[in-house]
Amino acid sequence: MKNVDITTSINGLKLKSCIMNASGALCSTKDELYNLLYSSSGAIVTKSCTKNIRIGNSLPRYYEFDIGSINSMGLPNFGIDFYLNFSTNKEIKKNKPIFLSISGLSLKENFFLIKKANLYSNISALELNLSCPNIIGKEEDELIYNYESLYKFLEKTFKYNKKPLGIKLPPFFRKKDIKNISLILNKFPISFITCINSIPNGICVDSYKESTVIQPNNGLGGIGGTIIKPFALSNIWQFNTFLRKDISIIGCGGIISGKDIFDHILCGASAVQIGTQLIKEGVSVFNRLHKELISFLKKKNYLSIDNFKGKLKTIYN
Numbered sequence: 001m002k003n004v005d006i007t008t009s010i011n012g013l014k015l016k017s018c019i020m021n022a023s024g025a026l027c028s029t030k031d032e033l034y035n036l037l038y039s040s041s042g043a044i045v046t047k048s049c050t051k052n053i054r055i056g057n058s059l060p061r062y063y064e065f066d067i068g069s070i071n072s073m074g075l076p077n078f079g080i081d082f083y084l085n086f087s088t089n090k091e092i093k094k095n096k097p098i099f100l101s102i103s104g105l106s107l108k109e110n111f112f113l114i115k116k117a118n119l120y121s122n123i124s125a126l127e128l129n130l131s132c133p134n135i136i137g138k139e140e141d142e143l144i145y146n147y148e149s150l151y152k153f154l155e156k157t158f159k160y161n162k163k164p165l166g167i168k169l170p171p172f173f174r175k176k177d178i179k180n181i182s183l184i185l186n187k188f189p190i191s192f193i194t195c196i197n198s199i200p201n202g203i204c205v206d207s208y209k210e211s212t213v214i215q216p217n218n219g220l221g222g223i224g225g226t227i228i229k230p231f232a233l234s235n236i237w238q239f240n241t242f243l244r245k246d247i248s249i250i251g252c253g254g255i256i257s258g259k260d261i262f263d264h265i266l267c268g269a270s271a272v273q274i275g276t277q278l279i280k281e282g283v284s285v286f287n288r289l290h291k292e293l294i295s296f297l298k299k300k301n302y303l304s305i306d307n308f309k310g311k312l313k314t315i316y317n
């Protein structure tokens with residue numbers, strides 16, 4: 001039998017494997033970034049960065065349970081210069097693409113970050129995080145929920161930006177939001193979307209202590225892991241029907257097995273990101289998922305991801 005090919009392309013950007021880390025998962029410190037660099041992931045996504053260093057929210061701010069995780073990290077990061085500096089390592093160019101995740105706390109800060117990142121040749125793409133659920137006091141003016149502001153923001157962004165640029169989206173629960181956001185994104189030279197970020201404002205309870213499990217924001221936090229997979233798939237599938245065909249989709253949410261990756265691609269993803277499971281298992285997760293995906297595709301007689309990407313069938317009576 002011929003070899004199964006799990007290479008992919010994100011709007012023309014080639015990746016040796018369709019599996020990469022999700023921003024936020026083991027991608028903040030120098031050690032974590034080097035571990036990703038030498039792992040079998042197809043790309044590195046850095047922790048969302050701001051202009052200045054942030055220590056983030058108070059502890060405990062991350063908690064795992066059997067079918068998922070809750071976090072309210074609060075955007076802890078070493079500032080954009082740290083991640084840009086990492087990107088100048090010579091090994092990177094030979095090894096794999098680097099996606100710089102950006103999450104400015106204001107429009108002005110986002111423009112500053114985008115302009116600065118454009119000066120660094122080893123940054124392959126920007127992932128603009130418009131969906132951080134945990135910045136206390138910032139929930140109301142999130143750009144992604146205001147169509148007019150989003151349009152104006154993107155108009156200005158593409159005046160500065162020459163790099164492949166994608167947007168990390170929150171989960172949407174109404175079809176009309178997905179349709180309207182797609183109509184806006186389709187007007188700009190966006191390379192990709194990543195969906196979904198964690199589902200905001202969940203709460204997990206320790207029944208014995210009769211308490212929340214994380215400290216910030218009265219215990220509210222973003223939910224990730226297996227439990228969110230149906231919402232990730234639904235967002236991927238719906239965006240796939242409304243977005244321009246050259247805008248790639250990176251699926252994120254609930255992947256713990258090769259079969260989960262298959263499901264994301266079947267719904268329309270060109271690549272996938274691993275968050276909660278990477279934190280649980282470490283970078284060896286990429287090898288395991290790689291093997292599981294190939295073995296599942298062999299069973300199905302698929303030789304490449306293009307054979308089944310976006311081909312989810314629906315049931316007619």
Ligand code: RRO
Nearest residue numbers: 072073074075132134198222
């Ligand atoms: O740092 C965080 O609290 C965080 C971010 Br920026 C994000 O985009 N998603 C998330 O679940 N946590």
